[in-house]
Amino acid sequence: MPTPPGSRLDPHHDRYAERARTMTASEIRALFAVASRPEVVSLAGGMPYLRALPLDDIARLVERVVAEQGTEALQYGSGQGDPLLREQICTVMSHVGIAAHPDEVVVTSGSQQALDLVTRIFVDPGDVVLAEAPSYVGALGTFRSYQAEVRHVAMDEDGLVPAALVEALGTLSAEGRRAKMLYTVPSFHNPAGVTATPQRRAEMLQVCREAGLLVLEDDPYGLLGFDGQPPRAIRADDPDGATVIYLGSFSKTFAPGLRVGWALAPHAVRDKLVLASEATQLCPSSFTQLIVSAYLRTQPWEEQVKVYREVYRERRDALLEALDNLMPAGSTWTHPHGGFYVWLTLPAGIDAARMLPLAISERVAYVPGSAFYAGPDLPDEARRSLRLSYCYPEPDRIREGVRRLAAVVERELELRATFGSSQATQDTAQDGAGPAPDTA
Numbered sequence: 001m002p003t004p005p006g007s008r009l010d011p012h013h014d015r016y017a018e019r020a021r022t023m024t025a026s027e028i029r030a031l032f033a034v035a036s037r038p039e040v041v042s043l044a045g046g047m048p049y050l051r052a053l054p055l056d057d058i059a060r061l062v063e064r065v066v067a068e069q070g071t072e073a074l075q076y077g078s079g080q081g082d083p084l085l086r087e088q089i090c091t092v093m094s095h096v097g098i099a100a101h102p103d104e105v106v107v108t109s110g111s112q113q114a115l116d117l118v119t120r121i122f123v124d125p126g127d128v129v130l131a132e133a134p135s136y137v138g139a140l141g142t143f144r145s146y147q148a149e150v151r152h153v154a155m156d157e158d159g160l161v162p163a164a165l166v167e168a169l170g171t172l173s174a175e176g177r178r179a180k181m182l183y184t185v186p187s188f189h190n191p192a193g194v195t196a197t198p199q200r201r202a203e204m205l206q207v208c209r210e211a212g213l214l215v216l217e218d219d220p221y222g223l224l225g226f227d228g229q230p231p232r233a234i235r236a237d238d239p240d241g242a243t244v245i246y247l248g249s250f251s252k253t254f255a256p257g258l259r260v261g262w263a264l265a266p267h268a269v270r271d272k273l274v275l276a277s278e279a280t281q282l283c284p285s286s287f288t289q290l291i292v293s294a295y296l297r298t299q300p301w302e303e304q305v306k307v308y309r310e311v312y313r314e315r316r317d318a319l320l321e322a323l324d325n326l327m328p329a330g331s332t333w334t335h336p337h338g339g340f341y342v343w344l345t346l347p348a349g350i351d352a353a354r355m356l357p358l359a360i361s362e363r364v365a366y367v368p369g370s371a372f373y374a375g376p377d378l379p380d381e382a383r384r385s386l387r388l389s390y391c392y393p394e395p396d397r398i399r400e401g402v403r404r405l406a407a408v409v410e411r412e413l414e415l416r417a418t419f420g421s422s423q424a425t426q427d428t429a430q431d432g433a434g435p436a437p438d439t440a
């Protein structure tokens with residue numbers, strides 16, 4: 001077994017920087033090794049369904065990029081990113097109402113790196129970052145690695161609650177502190193599956209403007225809506241970018257393996273982002289940027305986005321219908337109009353993290369809600385919540401997954417009724433009740 005970093009057996013345990021101490025793997029990571037076995041229906045991962053891509057066309061496109069632009073594609077490039085791709089990114093952003101100039105775009109290795117760069121240039125250890133409750137786990141990991149203090153702000157079916165934002169700002173000011181930024185995923189939220197209404201977006205922008213608070217708008221799913229026009233980005237109504245930094249990505253509309261995302265920021269911030277990016281990676285991959293650029297130029301990418309939308313809509317429908325038919329009374333869930341995720345809240349008393357080993361032994365996996373909160377002090381509702389992803393499994397597998405999950409929840413409720421103890425799941429899991437994943 002490898003030596004855990006930071007343990008006394010690790011020869012470097014007393015050398016780590018303070019920030020590395022905050023970098024810890026979650027307990028659920030080990031369970032996911034099991035969850036990736038084929039007999040387990042995984043409703044856990046957020047992997048796009050790449051079989052929907054025309055792989056033969058992409059193979060030809062890659063071959064052409066190497067044949068025609070090989071010395072450029074395989075060379076170092078600009079720290080800010082390929083100029084033509086930055087122009088094309090501006091066209092992509094026009095679909096969410098943003099009018100931007102290519103000079104304001106910094107290409108990054110996925111939007112995850114953009115999150116890292118923005119945090120790197122704005123957040124000092126101990127600074128407060130406001131984030132929705134719950135929040136994207138990758139952003140929380142980034143904020144933690146820069147030793148930020150994350151404070152959650154309530155969300156409901158209409159997105160972040162402005163009154164809760166005002167309250168959080170008031171509390172901070174009473175403490176003599178200020179938040180550095182508000183992190184938000186307003187469209188087809190990961191993990192909550194909700195979308196902020198236009199009214200909420202306007203209020204959020206106004207509150208942040210008045211408070212001098214930077215908004216970090218993370219929008220990887222904005223084009224993956226199931227009904228009508230994509231939601232208008234918050235950044236679209238902050239034309240000079242004085243309040244909002246916008247992050248986008250090709251991971252969900254094209255392919256995540258390419259690692260191409262971007263940040264849109266005013267010139268001064270852009271300069272800092274480029275310097276921070278150069279310090280990390282010199283330049284984003286020329287190769288994958290040129291592939292994305294050629295894809296946008298020569299392939300019907302908007303049609304492909306429609307194909308993705310239809311695939312995910314069908315899966316969303318399968319999941320919602322199965323939840324309707326199978327989940328025990330007292331369960332509630334969100335009804336996403338796009339993106340990949342449903343947020344499921346189980347009946348009172350159930351702890352989704354504790355139930356996970358039992359669920360995996362019954363061959364279904366999810367991510368417990370606790371993973372999407374920064375601190376250990378969880379509201380009760382978060383403890384009994386979990387994220388279900390419908391993006392990857394086929395509809396029949398989704399239905400089977402919900403069948404298994406519902407049976408686990410029913411069993412958990414019965415155990416609780418019989419023993420009346422919060423130990424129910426833990427004891428069952430430790431006793432190894434239920435079939436082992438590979439023998440069932």
Ligand SMILES: Cc1ncc(COP(=O)(O)O)c(C=O)c1O
Nearest residue numbers: 110111112136190249251256261
């Ligand atoms: C809300 C959100 N932001 C950022 C990312 C990172 O995406 P990428 O780095 O692949 O662009 C993800 C990935 O799942 C996400 O859900």
